[in-house]
Amino acid sequence: MLAEHDRAERLMEIAKAEGLYEEIHLLKEDGTLAGPVDDIPPEVMVAMYRHMVFSRAFDRKAIALQRQGRIGTYAPFEGQEAAQVASAMALAPEDFVFPSYRDHAATMVLGQSPAHVLLYWSGRVEGIRSPEGRHILPPSVPIATHVLHAVGAAWASWHRKENAVSIAYFGDGATSEGDFHEALNFAGVFHLPVIFFCQNNGYAISVPFSRQSASRTIAQRAIAYDIVGVRVDGNDAFAVYRAVKEARSRALHGLGPTLIEAVTFRMGAHTTADDPTRYRDQKAVVEDWRKRDPIVRLRLYLESQKLWSESDEAKLQDEVKARVEAVVEEALSIAPPDMEMMFDHVYAEEPWHLAAERDEYRRTREGVSE
Numbered sequence: 001m002l003a004e005h006d007r008a009e010r011l012m013e014i015a016k017a018e019g020l021y022e023e024i025h026l027l028k029e030d031g032t033l034a035g036p037v038d039d040i041p042p043e044v045m046v047a048m049y050r051h052m053v054f055s056r057a058f059d060r061k062a063i064a065l066q067r068q069g070r071i072g073t074y075a076p077f078e079g080q081e082a083a084q085v086a087s088a089m090a091l092a093p094e095d096f097v098f099p100s101y102r103d104h105a106a107t108m109v110l111g112q113s114p115a116h117v118l119l120y121w122s123g124r125v126e127g128i129r130s131p132e133g134r135h136i137l138p139p140s141v142p143i144a145t146h147v148l149h150a151v152g153a154a155w156a157s158w159h160r161k162e163n164a165v166s167i168a169y170f171g172d173g174a175t176s177e178g179d180f181h182e183a184l185n186f187a188g189v190f191h192l193p194v195i196f197f198c199q200n201n202g203y204a205i206s207v208p209f210s211r212q213s214a215s216r217t218i219a220q221r222a223i224a225y226d227i228v229g230v231r232v233d234g235n236d237a238f239a240v241y242r243a244v245k246e247a248r249s250r251a252l253h254g255l256g257p258t259l260i261e262a263v264t265f266r267m268g269a270h271t272t273a274d275d276p277t278r279y280r281d282q283k284a285v286v287e288d289w290r291k292r293d294p295i296v297r298l299r300l301y302l303e304s305q306k307l308w309s310e311s312d313e314a315k316l317q318d319e320v321k322a323r324v325e326a327v328v329e330e331a332l333s334i335a336p337p338d339m340e341m342m343f344d345h346v347y348a349e350e351p352w353h354l355a356a357e358r359d360e361y362r363r364t365r366e367g368v369s370e
């Protein structure tokens with residue numbers, strides 16, 4: 001009998017030979033390349049960088065706003081910018097996007113207003129509306145439920161013969177949910193045009209990946225459903241971009257779904273309500289992962305190609321600072337909602353008891369007593 005390690009290696013070799021498992025690395029930590037990137041136009045690379053720098057500044061500002069009590073709880077994404085920005089840039093406007101609560105860098109690339117993201121974390125409905133011309137679903141807070149919704153949307157696209165894919169964004173913790181497995185199973189059986197995009201950021205709140213699953217990788221789980229599994233360095237924007245582009249192309253050619261595992265790291269807390277020092281050596285891990293920072297390596301590459309300069313950087317930093325301030329001002333200046341909105345969107349047709357509560361609320365608001 002093969003030793004456990006040899007068996008896992010052997011299974012992986014077979015999967016690779018069958019075209020069911022692939023690993024992509026393109027941009028190394030020092031900003032040099034591990035393979036050709038001719039398929040990625042220089043202007044796309046620069047746009048990726050600009051989006052990533054803005055996202056990080058936005059994320060840090062959102063944490064500060066929460067600390068000041070100006071927004072509610074917030075889920076930071078620092079460290080995951082390449083995974084989110086590059087995956088979103090590989091999509092097309094007609095695609096259906098199912099984010100989770102941490103995926104704002106992706107949705108902002110797709111046109112979601114950053115001010116509305118801040119409103120989302122204040123419990124405001126503006127934060128769940130899709131930008132015009134896009135199909136972005138509200139962020140899913142229940143873990144993995146939206147992975148099934150993405151499959152349903154992909155099935156609808158397939159029936160309607162649309163040229164669109166669905167993409168579900170979720171974390172490593174989500175892969176332990178039954179919904180995740182049902183979604184992959186169904187999508188595999190019907191060869192649906194869906195991309196399962198998992199950001200393996202190391203932790204599901206306090207649970208490290210080593211305690212989440214005995215699988216060595218998340219991508220290898222694709223093999224069980226006979227769909228393609230791809231593992232990429234999630235801090236390598238080029239690898240993420242290529243993996244999603246290729247998955248999209250396979251999906252539109254009727255070749256079915258892809259499970260992408262983008263290996264990355266959540267640099268900060270799970271949410272502003274979490275204290276990561278309780279379950280990991282925050283200083284040491286963050287220092288270690290800083291060396292793999294997705295923004296630094298992309299800048300190093302762009303500079304080496306003369307696509308970016310010191311003065312471009314100085315200009316971008318000024319632009320980003322001003323934009324973030326403008327976003328905050330916009331978000332805080334939007335008038336608070338009419339409280340009666342809490343009765344909207346609860347049922348398609350309002351039942352009598354909700355109508356009665358609405359009436360009662362109106363009477364109270366207007367100071368009318370019985």
Ligand SMILES: Cc1ncc(C[n+]2csc(CCOP(=O)(O)OP(=O)(O)O)c2C)c(N)n1
Nearest residue numbers: 102141142143171172173174201203204205
């Ligand atoms: C169905 C469900 N179970 C439990 C929770 C509580 N919960 C919130 S976040 C989280 C961890 C999710 O981790 P992961 O999927 O790795 O995503 P990450 O937060 O790291 O992006 C859990 C268990 C939830 N929101 N939904």
